[in-house]
Amino acid sequence: MLTDIEIAQATKLRPIQEIAAKAGIPADWVEPYGKYKAKIIMPKDARTASKPGKLILVTAINPTPAGEGKTTTTIGLADALNRLGKKTMVALREPSLGPVFGVKGGAAGGGYAQVVPMEDINLHFTGDFHAIGAANNLLAALLDNHIQQGNALNIDARRIVWKRCVDMNDRQLRFLVDGLGGKANGTPREDGFDITVASEIMAVLCLSNDLMDLKARLGRIVVAYTFDGKPVTAGDLKAAGAMAALLKDAIHPNLVQTLEGNPAFVHGGPFANIAHGCNSVAATKLALNLADYTVTEAGFGADLGAEKFLDIKCRMAELHPNAVVIVATVRALKYNGGVPKAELGAENLEALEKGLPNLLRHVSNIKDVFGLPCVVAINRFPNDTVAELDLIAAKCRELGVNVALSEVWAKGGEGGEALANEVLRLCEQPNDFRFCYDLDQPLREKIRTIVHRIYHGKHCLFLPAVEKQLQVLEDLGYGKLPICMAKTQYSFTDDQTVLGAPEGFTVTVRDVKVSAGAGFVVALTGSIMTMPGLPKVPAAERIDVDADGKITGLF
Secondary structure (H helix, E strand, O other): OOOHHHHHOOOOOOHHHHHHHHHHOOOOHHOOOOOOOOOOOOHHHHOOOOOOOOOEEEEEEEOOOOOHHHHHHHHHHHHHHHOOOOOOEEOOOOHHHHHHHHOOOOOOEEEEEEEEEEEHHHHOOHHHHHHHHHHHHHHHHHHHHHHHHHOOEEEEHHHHOOOOOOOOOOOOOOOEOOOOOOOOOOOOEEEEEEHHHHHHHEEEEEEOOOOOHHHHHHHOEEEEEEOOOEEEOOEEEEEHHHHHHHHOOOOOOOOEEEEOEEEEOOOOOOOOOOOOOOOOOHHHHHHHHOEEEEEEEEEHHHHHHHHHHHHHHHHHHOOOOOEEEEEEHHHHHHOOOOOOHOOOOOOOHHHHHHHHHHHHHHHHHHHHHHOOEEEEEOOOOOOOHHHHHHHHHHHHOOOOOOEEEEHHHHHHHHHHHHHHHHHHHHOOOOOOOOOOOOOOOOHHHHHHHHHHHOOOOEEEEEEEHHHHHHHHHHHHOOOOOOOOEEOOOOOOOOOOOOOEEEOOOOOEEEEEEEEEOEEEEEEEEEOOOOOOOOOOOOOHHHOOOOOOOOOOOOO
């Protein structure tokens, strides 16, 4: 059996200008980065469409070691819709080098439902992440230099909230002390690194409509507080212009193609467990302007990525989804029912029924909380039995939701036609899209509302320091911002070991911070980290390159 990278490397790619022409993109908008990828630079007067296409969100159950295949399903669905004669584009996030070299390996789809060139997309691509890291670290350098050069803004070095970043899983950088070595080498202080995808600049880039919006948002970023408690922004440090200059190319969406030669935008990459988990607004709107249907995904389970896509991205960008796909596998549901990973291949209806509530809760949230029609896509494995598939379909029918089998990993777009037909049916239905919470609610109540309505927790515990900081943020005028929950992706709770669909638990909020540039308040729960670590056996150990430059091991 061919690996993902072998399938991708065996595919004859079409020149990117040909893909752009197929998408209806004028040639003078296309700035090639080699033969098979390009930046799309839209003129201002082309950024608003009078009749944008329909928007389809792909989300999933809580991830498990058994795998769900959300990105693969997203790409395969777009290919399937194109096979059915519907002009469709896919809009995805760029992979982070952290997971690429860490647990997951490559992240550009799988099997015969991939975006390509997958090696480029998984590694340096068009340099967007490098530009974000450089802008982030320029701001950090300007901040520390300001303190070193006299501290005219009266910054309290103990209340600096801006960290440097690197796009790598490196637990050694989570907590450190810098500025050592004497007066000429800076002011000693506790510090630390975030992974680049957790940087507020990543969120700012993904939520900005254009370069001027980006620059304005950069200026609002809060980096520290003064001795008398006032926020200090990147604008106060006169950093926004230089940061925007570093990001002037990164703001433009990246065009690539699927294995079946369909246009795909891959742009931006915030994690959904520690950030808002969606590709850029610019890429999504561009796809909506060009296509009849746009298929996009949100990271991790629907309790994280979909909630943030709907409550943050759709609210800010005035997007209205037409349908939602919730991806699951029989294997992952049995894992939620207590079956060890090594035994997931055997039929086990009892464990499947025990694990099904995880899927059903996500389905209920999408339908009942957000008012959107949805379909469950079962990413089929060869050893899934008819009895198992029938059980899932029966339980979903009780909630008024259909199940479609997806075989896009093995068959590409052809294997997604059943799913595509159900999505087309849902897109024609009117829906009552609404948000989970009201922006006028106090910050505490918005957090509690998410915990109660989406997670089904009973209590929300705010540590004393958090209670104080929430009040400070309210007093500073940030109280009407939406909430970006930072929580483990593996559970509805803040404890990654609690699987299924638990009820009545307590979520502990241990820290809050304002991302004023992005336009939301981050609530950190449980033990969630903004700098991941590598596993015992990193994916990097199997990645290699030969004398001809051919890369292996990226799945």
